[in-house]
Amino acid sequence: MRSRNKHVAMVETPDALPADAAAAAAFEHDHVLSRHHFTPGEHPVVRIEHLNKAFDETQVLKDVNLDIWGGEVVVVLGPSGSGKSTMLRCINLLEKPTAGHILINDVEITGTAKTDVNKLREKLGMVFQSFNLFPHLTAKENVMIGQMKVLKKGKAEAEAEAIRQLDAVGLADRADFKPAQLSGGQQQRVAIARAVAMHPDVLLFDEPTSALDPELVRGVLDVMRDLAENGGMTMVVVTHEMGFARDVADRVVFMEDGVVVEQGLPENVFDHPVNERTAAFIGNIADA
Amino acid sequence: MRACGRALIVALTCTLLALGITFVAAPISAQAMTCDKATARPNEDGGSGVIGGETTRLTWEGTVESGEDVTKVTLTIPDDGTFDGSTTRVTVLDGLTRMSVEAETKTSGNTLEVDFSQAIPEGSLVRLEVTNMCFPVEGGDYAISGTYESQAGTSALPDSPSISVIANTPLQRAVTWLDGQSWVQAWNSNQFLGMFFKPQLLLTSFVSLFGGWLVCLVIVIVAYPIAILLGLAFAFMKMAKHKVVRAIAVTYINILRGTPLFLQIYIMFFGLPMVGVNIDNNVLGVIVMAVNSSAYLAEIFRAGIQSIPTGQYEAAASLGMNGAQTMVSIILPQTVRRVIPTVTSDFITSYKDTSLLSSVGVMELMMFSKNLTTVSGNITPYMAAAIYYLIVTLPLIKVVGIVERRMARSESGGGPRPKAKGSATPAADPSTPAMASVHCEATEDDGVHGVIGALTAPFRSASSVTPRHDEMGGVPDAL
Ligand SMILES: Nc1ncnc2c1ncn2[C@@H]1O[C@H](COP(=O)(O)OP(=O)(O)OP(=O)(O)O)[C@@H](O)[C@H]1O
Ligand SMILES: [Mg+2]
Numbered sequence: 001m002r003s004r005n006k007h008v009a010m011v012e013t014p015d016a017l018p019a020d021a022a023a024a025a026a027f028e029h030d031h032v033l034s035r036h037h038f039t040p041g042e043h044p045v046v047r048i049e050h051l052n053k054a055f056d057e058t059q060v061l062k063d064v065n066l067d068i069w070g071g072e073v074v075v076v077l078g079p080s081g082s083g084k085s086t087m088l089r090c091i092n093l094l095e096k097p098t099a100g101h102i103l104i105n106d107v108e109i110t111g112t113a114k115t116d117v118n119k120l121r122e123k124l125g126m127v128f129q130s131f132n133l134f135p136h137l138t139a140k141e142n143v144m145i146g147q148m149k150v151l152k153k154g155k156a157e158a159e160a161e162a163i164r165q166l167d168a169v170g171l172a173d174r175a176d177f178k179p180a181q182l183s184g185g186q187q188q189r190v191a192i193a194r195a196v197a198m199h200p201d202v203l204l205f206d207e208p209t210s211a212l213d214p215e216l217v218r219g220v221l222d223v224m225r226d227l228a229e230n231g232g233m234t235m236v237v238v239t240h241e242m243g244f245a246r247d248v249a250d251r252v253v254f255m256e257d258g259v260v261v262e263q264g265l266p267e268n269v270f271d272h273p274v275n276e277r278t279a280a281f282i283g284n285i286a287d288a
Numbered sequence: 289m290r291a292c293g294r295a296l297i298v299a300l301t302c303t304l305l306a307l308g309i310t311f312v313a314a315p316i317s318a319q320a321m322t323c324d325k326a327t328a329r330p331n332e333d334g335g336s337g338v339i340g341g342e343t344t345r346l347t348w349e350g351t352v353e354s355g356e357d358v359t360k361v362t363l364t365i366p367d368d369g370t371f372d373g374s375t376t377r378v379t380v381l382d383g384l385t386r387m388s389v390e391a392e393t394k395t396s397g398n399t400l401e402v403d404f405s406q407a408i409p410e411g412s413l414v415r416l417e418v419t420n421m422c423f424p425v426e427g428g429d430y431a432i433s434g435t436y437e438s439q440a441g442t443s444a445l446p447d448s449p450s451i452s453v454i455a456n457t458p459l460q461r462a463v464t465w466l467d468g469q470s471w472v473q474a475w476n477s478n479q480f481l482g483m484f485f486k487p488q489l490l491l492t493s494f495v496s497l498f499g500g501w502l503v504c505l506v507i508v509i510v511a512y513p514i515a516i517l518l519g520l521a522f523a524f525m526k527m528a529k530h531k532v533v534r535a536i537a538v539t540y541i542n543i544l545r546g547t548p549l550f551l552q553i554y555i556m557f558f559g560l561p562m563v564g565v566n567i568d569n570n571v572l573g574v575i576v577m578a579v580n581s582s583a584y585l586a587e588i589f590r591a592g593i594q595s596i597p598t599g600q601y602e603a604a605a606s607l608g609m610n611g612a613q614t615m616v617s618i619i620l621p622q623t624v625r626r627v628i629p630t631v632t633s634d635f636i637t638s639y640k641d642t643s644l645l646s647s648v649g650v651m652e653l654m655m656f657s658k659n660l661t662t663v664s665g666n667i668t669p670y671m672a673a674a675i676y677y678l679i680v681t682l683p684l685i686k687v688v689g690i691v692e693r694r695m696a697r698s699e700s701g702g703g704p705r706p707k708a709k710g711s712a713t714p715a716a717d718p719s720t721p722a723m724a725s726v727h728c729e730a731t732e733d734d735g736v737h738g739v740i741g742a743l744t745a746p747f748r749s750a751s752s753v754t755p756r757h758d759e760m761g762g763v764p765d766a767l
Binding site: 195198 | 597609621697
């Protein structure tokens with residue numbers, strides 16, 4: 001895809017690779033970097049190739065390449081302003097990439113027509129730092145609305161699923177509460193239930209615990225850990241929770257200045273970072 | 289409605305100007321017995337009117353012409369009047385000498401028979417004073433008719449001059465009662481109270497203004513839903529992608545908001561007939577009010593929609609909802625909640641502004657009260673109008689306050705948390721300090737400060753249109 005934004009310097013990127021060749025190359029690259037159990041001939045769920053994103057004159061993402069495999073948990077680390085959120089938001093097209101390719105299940109999503117965007121987003125759940133629950137709806141209704149409006153499920157079916165998902169995040173007893181009546185941690189767990197109820201292929205988390213009081217973080221992380229370990233959910237998690245990254249992540253990606261600087265197994269990135277900026281960042285976090 | 293209003297004004301005029309009895313010149317006739325006079329004694333307490341259905345004294349005078357002598361006179365008043373229970377005093381004057389005449393009277397309903405023991409000679413004046421008789425309750429101008437008997441047999445009496453009788457309504461009875469109260473007299477003797485709050489006039493004004501009040505209500509109640517739909521349409525147009533559509537909306541909104549409603553009323557009411565468009569006054573009033581309000585509502589709705597944080601759109605989008613679904617299920621329901629106080633305030637303004645329509649002859653509250661004040665020379669009808677406006681506005685002002693308070697509680701998470709585990713510390717909620725102050729103000733509204741709170745509420749509501757990004761969707765990104 002080529003940028004048509006006249007304010008942005010054109011970035012020339014090659015066309016997306018054919019699926020099999022891309023999968024083979026991705027496997028070659030990733031199999032030593034991730035705890036993911038690769039199966040022969042497996043294709044990544046998300047392929048990010050030469051992703052560029054600019055806001056006006058500032059280039060925020062510079063040639064980002066990343067593949068995410070089914071059931072893999074990828075934790076994205078990096079200092080503030082490094083483009084983590086932007087990358088995540090590009091994956092479900094909340095931001096429009098200026099150049100490069102994003103493929104979901106080998107289907108190119110960059111440059112898709114508007115209706116296809118909505119279809120695509122069904123398959124990509126997102127959990128926001130600020131929860132973004134619908135304040136006029138109860139917890140249960142928050143979880144039901146996407147199922148009913150988008151998946152066209154009946155009310156009873158959506159409700160049953162909502163209760164199931166709220167139960168999974170430990171909030172069955174709060175089903176009829178409005179967001180304003182819930183703590184931040186509870187709200188974030190409802191937001192996770194809302195995303196999971198759509199049965200997405202990939203769940204994107206943008207600093208899900210950053211807005212929470214320390215004592216509320218645990219509950220949310222536990223829910224995410226459960227999703228990863230027992231739910232087999234494919235997750236891309238931007239977070240500063242190093243403990244979570246170390247324990248749960250299959251792969252840690254370190255970004256700086258819109259570039260993926262380093263990626264690998266959590267223990268490698270944390271304990272033996274190759275890049276000095278990664279080392280500095282992890283050192284800072286550890287000191288804090 | 290108009291005719292009814294007129295009737296009330298007429299009735300009131302009678303009371304106020306105390307035109308109790310009118311004399312109508314009797315036609316000169318060649319009959320043998322004439323009727324010279326018929327009057328009723330005022331029975332209006334403190335006034336000089338004759339009220340139907342209440343006992344009064346009728347004085348009837350007739351003269352026996354030459355060549356006749358009269359043995360019996362029968363008087364008849366219209367159907368609902370009654371002579372039952374009356375007593376009649378008969379006086380016969382022959383020139384200046386009083387004749388002693390015995391008479392026997394018989395009453396049955398609306399007729400009265402006076403049987404003289406001796407024939408009344410020609411040239412004599414017969415005066416009948418009938419006490420404790422009643423005119424018909426419904427009032428009107430009544431003539432006394434009847435017959436007389438002479439040697440020549442029975443002949444009809446000419447109709448008497450008519451007597452104006454005030455309808456005896458519950459209102460009239462109440463006014464009569466008030467007239468008789470000493471505290472009312474004392475009250476009215478105070479120049480200020482008598483001019484601004486004359487109880488009798490307040491009472492009659494309430495009745496007379498009722499129709500005008502209904503006109504105001506109907507105009508604004510019909511106009512407002514139209515204004516809401518138009519306003520919503522222009523709000524969306526102003527937010528449209530298409531430049532021309534936006535320009536149309538901006539022009540419409542700015543022209544209507546940038547010129548006085550009074551001027552818009554004049555342009556429509558005087559302009560349209562000039563180009564041959566004739567629309568009923570009330571309908572045109574509705575149209576002008578609806579169009580004017582729609583411009584303000586468009587801005588309220590636009591501000592309301594734009595005050596919904598982008599996180600809400602993004603959350604809806606990430607679920608796969610399309611634009612229309614997002615608008616209908618997510619954005620508009622939240623907008624409605626947010627704009628209720630401001631829209632209510634605007635409704636109050638519109639309702640009050642219907643008064644401007646009086647200037648172009650719409651028979652609404654202001655028009656009626658102006659007429660009443662002109663007739664009575666008293667300000668009290670205006671005060672009655674003020675009360676009619678307040679009957680609607682004060683509760684609505686109160687509603688605005690209550691809704692705002694509830695919104696502040698539920699939407700910024702400041703409300704009680706059932707079964708709260710004490711997990712949410714105030715520090716977790718970025719809007720807590722602001723919340724707390726709203727809360728204090730709100731609780732002050734109750735009890736003693738209720739009215740003051742109600743009166744200041746609309747000014748407070750002015751801030752509710754301004755986007756409050758941190759209110760919804762929890763914690764803002766920039767912490
Ligand atoms: N809508 C926007 N318009 C202009 N610039 C933007 C926009 N969104 C992000 N940026 C810029 O892009 C850069 C990357 O932002 P991004 O939010 O992706 O960083 P981040 O890694 O998520 O940081 P943080 O850890 O603080 O969330 C920043 O310099 C930011 O100022
Ligand atoms: Mg971010």
